[in-house]
Amino acid sequence: MDISLITTSNALDGYKVVKHLGVIRGITVRSRSVVGNFAGGIQSLFGGRLSVYVELCENARQEAFHLMIQHAQAIGANAIIGMRYDANEVMQGITEVLAYGTAVVVEKVAE
Numbered sequence: 001m002d003i004s005l006i007t008t009s010n011a012l013d014g015y016k017v018v019k020h021l022g023v024i025r026g027i028t029v030r031s032r033s034v035v036g037n038f039a040g041g042i043q044s045l046f047g048g049r050l051s052v053y054v055e056l057c058e059n060a061r062q063e064a065f066h067l068m069i070q071h072a073q074a075i076g077a078n079a080i081i082g083m084r085y086d087a088n089e090v091m092q093g094i095t096e097v098l099a100y101g102t103a104v105v106v107e108k109v110a111e
Helices: 034-045 051-074
Strands: 015-031 077-090 094-108
Touching: 015 051, 015 077, 051 077, 051 094
Parallel strands: none
Antiparallel strands: 015 094, 077 094
16 A cells, blocks of 8 residues: 555545545554663653653554554555544553554546
C-alpha cells in the first residue's frame, strides 16, 4: 500500500472512494523495561527530551501503523481514510497502542 494513500481526513484529493471495506486496526502492547525506566529516570533528572521514552513510543506507533496497513491489505484495501492513533494503559507500565481507520478502495480521478 502506498502510504501517501493513508490520511487522517475523510477524503483523498485526486481520488474517488469506490468501496468502503470497514474499520481496520493495528494493535501492539508494550511495556517499559527496568533498564529503560532507569535510563529514562536518569534523563529526567537533567530535563529536556527523554529519548528513551520517545524511542519506545515511536516504535510502538510504527508497529501499530504497520499492523493496520497489513489488516487493510488483507481485506483488499488500497487506501485508509480517517486514520487515528489511540493509547491506553492496560496496567501500570503496560500500554496498548492502537492505529485505526477506514479501509477503502480508491481510484484516481481523471483530470
